[in-house]
Amino acid sequence: MARHDEPGPAPAPALTAGWLDAVRWNADGLVPAIAQEQGSRDVLMVAWMNREALAATAARGEAVYWSRSRGRLWHKGEESGHVQKVHDIRLDCDGDVVLLTVSQLGHEPAAPSIACHTGRHSCFFQRLEGQHWRSVEPVQKDPELIYR
């Protein structure tokens, strides 16, 4: 976050764009963003975006989220290589949830794509069965090999 402590240019024009004002940011200035895979139409993950992240996502055509744990912008795939190419950005009726249509990149050809930090295709791999959550998706790649 060092750049916020240094004198610098005014915010990029993209951050003052009117379409960003249509989003109903929560008290922390964030909005949840769903990434849905083009083709399979699987819901891959949900992460947070702030104004800067959404503007960056639209500008570069790749998903950029706000990492709450790291307190900084997170260009998805910056460490894992699992970049998300963005085809479509939608906003819901209340303006408080974003839906991205993405191509999930960076995995082995002919293997399922990997969106989850656990090495699975989708983050939604826990299925309620009776009174238990059961993991129903295989790990495609050992996370230690993804984040080394």
Place this chain on the structure above:
Amino acid sequence: MARHDEPGPAPAPALTAGWLDAVRWNADGLVPAIAQEQGSRDVLMVAWMNREALAATAARGEAVYWSRSRGRLWHKGEESGHVQKVHDIRLDCDGDVVLLTVSQLGHEPAAPSIACHTGRHSCFFQRLEGQHWRSVEPVQKDPELIYR
């Protein structure tokens, strides 16, 4: 909320179930729930659930959300007739987002289903085009006819 003011039986066993403890409820005791349509695989909407709503959803096999505006449980379709039959409940890797696979009921046969209070199929009908959100889904039914 009257029932909370009246003496009554202890909380139903379902509310103390261990699988509900696996959910990472936010500071308000809520978790966002995505409803994805079986068949079309369209993402229809996102709403909030508290512990009671998620337990009720699992127990009755129909989506029950927590209405923040009304401050009460909201059995989706209770006014509109647009009930969501739930086939599958998933939890993401962090335990803080729920994904439902649903059949969206209550619409005219052979017409698209209606999940949105605006009378549209999906709540995600605003598409970012250049610097503007454009409404790209038709209203299937006048909301005044839905909520009369």
